[in-house]
Amino acid sequence: MKIPPVKGTRDFYPPQMAVHNFINDGWKRASIRNGFEEYDGPIFEYLKMYQIKSGDEIVDQLFNFKDRGDRHLAIRPEITPTLARMVNQQINALSKPIKWFSVPRLCRAERPQKGRLREFYQWNIDIIGIDDVLADAEIIFTTIDYLRQLGLKPADVKAKISSRKLLAALLCNIGIPEEKLDSLYPLLDKKAKLPADTFEELLKENVCDGAKVKTILDLMSVDSVEKISDIINLNQEAQAALDEIKHLFDLLAVMDIGEYCVFDMSIVRGLAYYTGVVFEVHDMVGDLRAIAGGGRYDNLLRDFGGPAISATGMGMGDCVLEILLRQRGLLKDGQLQTRKVEFFVAYVNDELLKNVLEITARLRQADISTSFSYKAQNLKKQLKQAAALNAEKCIILGDELEQGQIVIKDMSTGEQSCVDMGEFFKNL
């Protein structure tokens, strides 16, 4: 009986594994050079953990099950709750700020579509304990630092940045009641996705005031922080939020990623728990879903039973990223080697197999990758196999061995020389 792979999962054959490692290694290097430490947690947690942050509706969006002790568990759909739990558990022992990263494998029980599978990897970086846009700037910088290092230019990707705090203050400023905000956010978040007239229609239904709708529409389409004060008179709270985001853009410019960053009021993020700066990284050419998203979530640790400590972070999945890199020609099939040995030991007859094994074992003990043929096929075959393994050099064992000599052949130049075996090992 043939069993197919599960819907929305991927098999990583060596070439795909090479791609995965390429992405994963880049994430790790970017994290480390930006001063983050790696952590990880279990791949399943109590189901309840995910309900705290996302509500009960989340349950059928994730893989959940009961263990034999009747505990309701779920495979992690995100790692932020685990991070909150881990940090809370040792909050007094951890030196601040906490700058941690992780590349968890996550599962969500959704129907797969372009750039979204049911199992994927997501790079997460978080800074906990810094209530300053400087930390948000660090998060955005690290995100862009990685993308830029891959070869993506400002014309390819942009971080669209806004602020929940600013949005809330502005909406209150124009007279939207505070209790209405939570229902308004998901609608505003859809602005880019809906046709302009549909969006306006829905906004009218929600706000029921023509003048306010007009102001909101004007606000949502501003492309720079400066223009906001042209549209409405700012109260103190809104002014403070505005100054904060201005400051953030100053910092980003100083860090030399200004070209990659734009202010965009329509970035709202669906989730309720964001409290300050929010951002999404988007592809500027195609119509891919967001490459990365993040923001400040100052209440989350408290919601998980810890102290009120501010936090800000970012998540980037591997699916959209891979599509983007392929579209831009920054990742090509066959570009990444899956096979590579330094030495391939060839031999001309079966009596020499012992010598082959001896030499191979010695090289491997010296941490030099080495392979050989399991059959003493003709030399042509063996060199062909060596080439297929991307061997740098071949050692050829033949009659010369009687004088303690081996032939070393450089596979890229084709040059070969006869050397004394003792000398060879001495010079390794």
Next chain:
RNA sequence: GUGAAUGUAGCUCAGUUGGUUAGAGCACCGGAUUGUGGAUCCGGGGGUCGGGGGUUCGAGUCCCCUCUUUCACCCCA
């Protein structure tokens, strides 16, 4: 969860209005007088045509159901 499209060798696809033992390229394996590689040539293995049911003398081809994949919606942590 809703809707649409798709499914023939490992991969990319041919397959005539239903008609004999279902084909190609690439890949894989093996050979071309056994001590020199990525080429070329020759040969080989491999498919219950996604699965099940139906119509028919006869189904890869037509009908129904189901599964997969893809795309969009919902959602997007």
